[in-house]
Amino acid sequence: MQTGSLNKIRKTILEYDAIRNKKYHVAGDAFHVLIGAVLSQRTRDENTDKAAKNLFSVVSHPGEIIKMRAKRLERLIKPSGFYRTKAKNIRKICEILVNDFGGNVPKDREALMKLPGVGFKTADIVSLYAYGVPTVPVDVHVDVVSKRLGLVGENAKYEEIRTTLENMFDEKEIPRINSGMVEFGQRVCLTARPKCYMCSLVRVCKYDRKNLAPPKRGKS
Numbered sequence: 001m002q003t004g005s006l007n008k009i010r011k012t013i014l015e016y017d018a019i020r021n022k023k024y025h026v027a028g029d030a031f032h033v034l035i036g037a038v039l040s041q042r043t044r045d046e047n048t049d050k051a052a053k054n055l056f057s058v059v060s061h062p063g064e065i066i067k068m069r070a071k072r073l074e075r076l077i078k079p080s081g082f083y084r085t086k087a088k089n090i091r092k093i094c095e096i097l098v099n100d101f102g103g104n105v106p107k108d109r110e111a112l113m114k115l116p117g118v119g120f121k122t123a124d125i126v127s128l129y130a131y132g133v134p135t136v137p138v139d140v141h142v143d144v145v146s147k148r149l150g151l152v153g154e155n156a157k158y159e160e161i162r163t164t165l166e167n168m169f170d171e172k173e174i175p176r177i178n179s180g181m182v183e184f185g186q187r188v189c190l191t192a193r194p195k196c197y198m199c200s201l202v203r204v205c206k207y208d209r210k211n212l213a214p215p216k217r218g219k220s
């Protein structure tokens with residue numbers, strides 16, 4: 001890809017990051033970030049928020065979750081979906097945090113990925129949003145946007161996407177890529193039907209099934 005096109009993409013992603021709430025750049029409590037990331041798996045932001053609000057209104061430490069009855073934990077996180085599996089994973093995570101890490105969340109990526117239900121994405125979310133490590137958690141929006149723009153090949157997997165994006169941006173900009181691509185993916189490059197007709201990257205984008213016809217009046 002030409003330098004001019006890459007610069008345009010970088011500038012646009014950073015602009016969308018600026019639109020997104022700045023709170024995502026502030027390091028959060030690692031325990032909240034980790035459990036929030038587990039709750040966010042395979043669900044929408046609003047469901048995650050409801051479940052996290054329920055849970056963190058009654059607990060603030062992994063030890064409190066271990067003592068909680070299983071049914072109560074399930075009830076609290078039910079809005080996030082897949083709540084039985086998530087409750088089991090969260091309980092096991094809390095046991096490991098208490099037994100092996102003194103109740104704290106480890107910073108090490110490998111250690112994070114040994115926790116139940118924690119893969120690349122969840123570990124990178126904790127690294128970035130709890131500990132400020134410059135990295136790019138690759139969620140569905142980051143995956144889709146990177147592939148449509150042609151920054152990575154269609155079959156690229158998590159680690160290839162992450163490292164490619166990290167190499168494209170300056171180090172100080174890396175923490176903004178995830179939020180910028182999520183915002184861009186939610187507002188313009190929608191997973192199901194991208195709004196190419198209003199996209200500032202339409203001339204540099206490599207996607208071959210662009211949606212260039214704006215909706216008729218009265219339709220969204």
Ligand code: SF4
Binds near residue numbers: 202
């Ligand atoms: S032109 Fe369409 S597919 Fe390409 S980045 Fe923009 S919205 Fe996404």
